[in-house]
Amino acid sequence: MNKTIFRFLALVAVLAGINWLASVFFFRLDMTSDQRYTISDATKQMLENLDRNVQVNVYLSGDFPPGFKRLETATREMLDEFKTYSNGKLSFQFSDPSSAPNEETRNKQYQNLIDRGLTPTNLHATDPDGKRTEKIIFPGAIVQADTLSVPVQLLKGNKGSGPDEQLNQSVEGIEFELSSAIRLLANAERKKVGLIVSHTQVAPGRLSDLIATIQQSYDVFLDMNNPASYDGLDAILILKPDSAFSDDEKYKIDQYVVNGGSAMFFVDGAKVDSVSLEGTYAQPLDLNLNDLFFKWGVRLNTNLVKDINCAQILLNVGTMGDKPEIKPLPWRFYPVLNNLGNHPVTRNINAVYTRFLSSVDTVGGTAGIKKTPLLMTSAYTQIVTTPALVGYNEARKQPEPTEYNNGIKMAGVLLEGSFSSLFQNRILPSDPRSTTFKATGEPGKVVIFSDGDIAVNDVDYKRGAPLPLGYDRVTGLTFGNKDLIINALDYLTDANGLINTRNKQVSIRELDKIEIQENRKFWQGLNLLAPLLVILILGALQHYARKRKFA
Numbered sequence: 114m115n116k117t118i119f120r121f122l123a124l125v126a127v128l129a130g131i132n133w134l135a136s137v138f139f140f141r142l143d144m145t146s147d148q149r150y151t152i153s154d155a156t157k158q159m160l161e162n163l164d165r166n167v168q169v170n171v172y173l174s175g176d177f178p179p180g181f182k183r184l185e186t187a188t189r190e191m192l193d194e195f196k197t198y199s200n201g202k203l204s205f206q207f208s209d210p211s212s213a214p215n216e217e218t219r220n221k222q223y224q225n226l227i228d229r230g231l232t233p234t235n236l237h238a239t240d241p242d243g244k245r246t247e248k249i250i251f252p253g254a255i256v257q258a259d260t261l262s263v264p265v266q267l268l269k270g271n272k273g274s275g276p277d278e279q280l281n282q283s284v285e286g287i288e289f290e291l292s293s294a295i296r297l298l299a300n301a302e303r304k305k306v307g308l309i310v311s312h313t314q315v316a317p318g319r320l321s322d323l324i325a326t327i328q329q330s331y332d333v334f335l336d337m338n339n340p341a342s343y344d345g346l347d348a349i350l351i352l353k354p355d356s357a358f359s360d361d362e363k364y365k366i367d368q369y370v371v372n373g374g375s376a377m378f379f380v381d382g383a384k385v386d387s388v389s390l391e392g393t394y395a396q397p398l399d400l401n402l403n404d405l406f407f408k409w410g411v412r413l414n415t416n417l418v419k420d421i422n423c424a425q426i427l428l429n430v431g432t433m434g435d436k437p438e439i440k441p442l443p444w445r446f447y448p449v450l451n452n453l454g455n456h457p458v459t460r461n462i463n464a465v466y467t468r469f470l471s472s473v474d475t476v477g478g479t480a481g482i483k484k485t486p487l488l489m490t491s492a493y494t495q496i497v498t499t500p501a502l503v504g505y506n507e508a509r510k511q512p513e514p515t516e517y518n519n520g521i522k523m524a525g526v527l528l529e530g531s532f533s534s535l536f537q538n539r540i541l542p543s544d545p546r547s548t549t550f551k552a553t554g555e556p557g558k559v560v561i562f563s564d565g566d567i568a569v570n571d572v573d574y575k576r577g578a579p580l581p582l583g584y585d586r587v588t589g590l591t592f593g594n595k596d597l598i599i600n601a602l603d604y605l606t607d608a609n610g611l612i613n614t615r616n617k618q619v620s621i622r623e624l625d626k627i628e629i630q631e632n633r634k635f636w637q638g639l640n641l642l643a644p645l646l647v648i649l650i651l652g653a654l655q656h657y658a659r660k661r662k663f664a
Contacts, residue, residue, distance in 0.1 A: 230264030353565025373555030382471025463593030
């Protein structure tokens with residue numbers, strides 16, 4: 114009896130010791146091959162430093178097909194990890210907005226979520242018996258801290274991919290989407306971004322969606338009243354310039370980058386003022402930045418790229434009775450870029466919509482600068498040398514495949530490293546700028562996109578309201594322009610590397626659908642009976658062992 118009590122007390126002491134050690138020395142072990150349950154150090158640091166309570170309300174709950182159920186499960190598991198590292202500052206709950214007592218209440222809930230920024234998805238599903246069902250779901254969450262809230266879309270990814278692949282891309286992006294929203298609410302210090310718009314004739318309304326989106330996360334300054342330098346800014350964006358920069362302005366950009374600043378350019382190589390049916394000449398555009406780009410290892414070409422993979426325009430192709438017949442036709446001067454670089458900025462984003470795209474090349478002689486392609490065309494391109502005639506009537510013609518043989522062209526490139534000044538050996542000692550001039554400096558980052566329209570939104574002229582950036586009024590689709598720009602801006606300004614969580618890869622391990630369909634009853638029975646059989650075998654072995662020992 115005393116021995117039994119001693120063993121019991123020893124067991125209690127061991128368990129208490131293990132619990133104490135677990136509370137002092139915290140660790141978690143991820144045994145998956147793709148580390149799907151491991152969150153980045155940047156996310157852990159952000160969660161550990163939370164200074165306020167954060168509530169996450171997820172509306173992805175209910176009876177879903179396996180793909181959406183996997184997205185729900187992955188979101189729940191990720192939030193469990195977040196909660197573990199947040200020191201009690203983060204809580205979450207899942208709810209189904211469709212589970213309302215009546216239709217009126219359900220519709221009010223739907224409208225409330227839409228007003229708060231979540232986008233519904235019309236889910237079509239087929240159950241194993243072949244019955245099709247249709248349901249409105251909200252694959253998203255609302256992250257709230259104090260009185261502020263941020264909507265998070267969980268269903269994202271490249272819409273050119275299949276449904277299963279897009280859901281898998283959404284699973285891969287859960288950590289980034291949730292951590293970005295939490296950082297937006299918890300980050301007391303906002304980065305400063307300068308927008309250079311003094312050289313563009315684009316109407317303010319056509320830049321409004323970009324500016325409004327950037328303002329959610331950054332403090333935005335427009336041209337900074339033409340300052341002597343851009344010191345104090347974490348990044349500058351040069352938006353679709355159509356007039357040349359002066360040497361003094363170029364010097365400010367040069368010194369800003371040399372001193373470790375980050376810059377993003379949305380520039381055109383050719384200028385197309387307007388297009389008519391018969392045609393308008395596209396002219397080379399000289400922004401007085403070519404020598405600066407060349408110093409950095411990039412050449413912006415003064416051409417236009419026509420791509421078989423393109424957007425559509427509405428064109429009058431004839432008359433139907435006494436009315437014009439308007440049809441959407443492929444317009445190869447509007448390439449749709451779905452050839453994306455292997456980088457966190459472009460990973461799993463949707464295709465990018467462009468207009469009158471030029472090509473950009475990299476050149477040698479820039480040691481210490483890493484060049485990463487971000488955007489590329491398809492392999493079926495044709496290069497048009499400017500000046501060139503551009504007319505809408507060309508959309509009526511069927512393209513000849515032999516004419517589109519110029520291969521893949523680059524439309525966006527990331528430059529990283531220590532940049533050398535273009536003005537090296539040009540600044541004389543007597544020049545007042547010589548006291549602050551630097552020939553080489555701190556590591557910086559530059560992104561160059563060879564189409565200014567990537568950052569320009571369209572306008573609904575009937576309502577007089579801007580359309581979302583990347584929205585195509587012909588198809589009603591919204592392309593990935595906004596995600597591209599925000600990801601690039603986050604990469605330029607994110608010192609902690611939170612954007613690198615977009616590199617996470619989760620492997621798809623699909624079941625054989627034909628095998629499941631043909632032998633569904635067998636596999637269901639096996640999954641039901643096999644565990645019971647294993648328990649019976651283990652029980653019989655234990656009974657046999659005890660019988661031999663004590664009989």
